[in-house]
Amino acid sequence: MPLVQIKGISGFLSVAQKQEIIRKVTDAVVSVEGEGLRSVCWVIIEDVPSGEWGVGGNPVTTAALRIMSQAAS
Amino acid sequence: MPLVQIKGISGFLSVAQKQEIIRKVTDAVVSVEGEGLRSVCWVIIEDVPSGEWGVGGNPVTTAALRIMSQAAS
Amino acid sequence: MPLVQIKGISGFLSVAQKQEIIRKVTDAVVSVEGEGLRSVCWVIIEDVPSGEWGVGGNPVTTAALRIMSQAAS
Amino acid sequence: MPLVQIKGISGFLSVAQKQEIIRKVTDAVVSVEGEGLRSVCWVIIEDVPSGEWGVGGNPVTTAALRIMSQAAS
Amino acid sequence: MPLVQIKGISGFLSVAQKQEIIRKVTDAVVSVEGEGLRSVCWVIIEDVPSGEWGVGGNPVTTAALRIMSQAAS
Amino acid sequence: MPLVQIKGISGFLSVAQKQEIIRKVTDAVVSVEGEGLRSVCWVIIEDVPSGEWGVGGNPVTTAALRIMSQAAS
Known part of the structure; x- marks a missing residue:
């Protein structure tokens, strides 16, 4: 409310990297929607198997x- | 490939605010996953009716x- | 943190029927998962256009x- | 039609608890939408890893x- | 079961094009999964607003x- | 854009069958939406545990x- 999937x-990604994404995406969303919504900002990470x-x-x-992630953008 | 919904x-949110969220969330995700994945980072915003x-x-x-968004966090 | 979509x-469905579903589904989930999770039980209703x-x-x-909904089960 | 995710x-949750949720949520939805839709009521349970x-x-x-689920509501 | 979203x-897309996608995607999925599953193959089309x-x-x-869709592949 | 989940x-399904579905569903969608969108057609396969x-x-x-998949349609 926001809900981010x-x-x-x-x-x-490692679990630590997923938790870094959870923190940074929450900050990004709340910076636009307002700090008052931080406690109801949910971020869910889901993996799809390789292939x-x-x-x-x-x-x-x-x-x-x-390989792609390490290429220059 | 990250996919963010x-x-x-x-x-x-206004359309401008949604587009600000698209930009900031993309930056947040790419800062962890690598700049090489920016072009395949998709962010989709969907609205659910009030109530x-x-x-x-x-x-x-x-x-x-x-009201909630404007409250102190 | 059950999330129900x-x-x-x-x-x-009318809005009143959707809100009745929100209440009843929340009760159903919380009856299994525990009353302590009621405040973090989210239920989101989304419509797909006819056809x-x-x-x-x-x-x-x-x-x-x-027509189908009114048939005997 | 309804589709519940x-x-x-x-x-x-144990598998038995998930199946109890499947039954109770189906009953809840069908009580509003009509018994005729029971056979096309799908309920899918998905797990997100801890953390x-x-x-x-x-x-x-x-x-x-x-801990939270056992707290008084 | 399969469920396609x-x-x-x-x-x-026009509604007619969406319904053509529903037919063709159902055929594609059932050609792999077996004709016996055709009646429980659901395909849901959802639109996200431009921008x-x-x-x-x-x-x-x-x-x-x-413009992109009309480019040579 | 299109995104198929x-x-x-x-x-x-085996992994080979999932990849056959990915190919055939992409072909089906692109046959309607235009070849120019092939490179931005994503198909994600996700499994729900039996039961x-x-x-x-x-x-x-x-x-x-x-058993159901092998029945005559």
Whole structure:
């Protein structure tokens, strides 16, 4: 209320990184919606198994995502 | 690939505020996952009508949310 | 922190019926999970337009749903 | 039609409790929408790992949820 | 069972096109899962308003999507 | 843009079958929306544990689904 549901590929993020995303995304949302909504800001992280997420019809793996994440933007 | 789906209550945020959330949440996620994933970071904003989101069994309205958002945290 | 997301077809339920569902579903969930979780039980109702929900490849309309709901079970 | 998707924290509910929720939530929804819709009432239960669900930016664990559920409402 | 939930940007597809997607996606899924599951294959189409879907932090509009869809692949 | 999220029951489909669904559903969607959108067509497959998906209040198992899928349509 806000409710944030985030999906990524399994094995890419550590639990510590997921919790860093929870903190930073909450801060981002509350900076726009108002601090009074912080306690009702929920952020849920869900993993999809490597190879079960398709882009353009091709399955993406954790290994491919890791290479992509390290490329220059 | 991260995929971020955000739900809130209709009439609370302007389109400009939603787009500010899109930018800030993308920055937050990419700061953890790597700049190389920015182009495949999707953020979707969806509205639920006022009165059709229940907390503890009670429907929350846009008006109630506005008062709550302005309270000190 | 149970989160309940309910989808139905637009125009089938009134707002009062949606709020009755919010109350009854919250009671049902809390009766299993414990009263202590009532305040963090969220129930969100979302509508899909008539004709944009397919069953077996065929779109279902609000009118068809209304007839079906009144049939003997 | 109705479609009910419920998320909770992994390790909190037993399979028997999840199936009790499936029964009771179906009864709750059908009591409002009509018995004729019982056969097309779907209830899906999904678990989010302990520590990967944030409230107010802080991750919630199964252990914390257990304590909370036993508190007086 | 299978349950297919499809999101797109509002104003891009006509209702007839959405129903064509419902038919074709059902056929695609059932060709793999078995014809016996056709009657329990649900496909739900949901629209997100133009400008409220971000890619790489930038909101995508219906107009931009239309240009993109007509480009050679 | 389009975003397709598919849920099924765990243990029913092999990874190869899931990837066949990803390919065929992408083809189906792009045949309607335009080839230019192929690269931004995402298909995500998610599994729900056997017994945690209710139809009409009764949990469905992988074994039951397998029998059903082989029945004549």
